[in-house]
Amino acid sequence: MKQPKALPDVSGDAARKALVLQYVTIGYNVVEGVIAVGAGLAAASVALVGFGVDSGIELVAALLIAVRLRTAIRTGAVDERKEFRALRFVALTFFALGAFILFESVREVVVQAKPEKSLVGIVLTGISVVTMSFVAAAKRRNGLAMNSRLIVADAAETRLCVWLSVTTFLGLVAYAVLGWTWLDAVAGLVIALFAINQGRRAWGGELTCDV
Numbered sequence: 001m002k003q004p005k006a007l008p009d010v011s012g013d014a015a016r017k018a019l020v021l022q023y024v025t026i027g028y029n030v031v032e033g034v035i036a037v038g039a040g041l042a043a044a045s046v047a048l049v050g051f052g053v054d055s056g057i058e059l060v061a062a063l064l065i066a067v068r069l070r071t072a073i074r075t076g077a078v079d080e081r082k083e084f085r086a087l088r089f090v091a092l093t094f095f096a097l098g099a100f101i102l103f104e105s106v107r108e109v110v111v112q113a114k115p116e117k118s119l120v121g122i123v124l125t126g127i128s129v130v131t132m133s134f135v136a137a138a139k140r141r142n143g144l145a146m147n148s149r150l151i152v153a154d155a156a157e158t159r160l161c162v163w164l165s166v167t168t169f170l171g172l173v174a175y176a177v178l179g180w181t182w183l184d185a186v187a188g189l190v191i192a193l194f195a196i197n198q199g200r201r202a203w204g205g206e207l208t209c210d211v
Contacts, residue, residue, distance in 0.1 A: 007080060014146045036124060051164065051165070055161075093199075094157060098199060099196075102196075
């Protein structure tokens with residue numbers, strides 16, 4: 001007989017740490033998104049503008065999760081129905097992110113855009129790789145400690161955004177040093193497929209604490 005899944009534990013330090021990480025994610029993505037879009041428009045860089053849009057998508061997901069988690073901590077109980085709806089919303093952000101990256105990658109190949117070099121973009125994405133790698137690992141650690149599918153799914157989305165930071169960084173550096181414009185588009189296609197697959201798993205509740 002299949003055992004029912006235990007509800008997340010929101011009474012311990014892991015839940016409070018997870019909430020702090022959501023606040024960090026919100027603040028960082030606001031700054032990151034504004035700088036990325038501004039630098040992207042200045043350099044006519046599709047990759048940087050797309051990176052900024054991704055920050056907006058992750059910001060929306062982080063806001064929703066912060067609200068749900070703060071409510072659960074305050075009341076000491078988890079509303080399983082609302083938790084499930086929030087997980088579905090995170091899945092939709094995966095799909096939105098994957099679709100956007102896929103569209104922009106194909107567009108880069110078709111248009112063969114020649115943006116300006118962007119030192120600001122290189123520095124920003126480099127910082128994001130380091131910063132959000134730590135945040136993603138901490139989110140997953142606390143999500144596992146809480147037995148929360150929602151936090152584990154959010155950690156997976158943050159990890160995906162780290163990989164987007166990596167590819168954007170490499171693409172900007174490759175263009176600045178070697179004049180390559182194709183690297184970012186190719187890597188973007190791979191990440192888009194990964195994002196869509198992660199969205200499918202989150203939608204079906206497969207991003208569980210066992211993975």
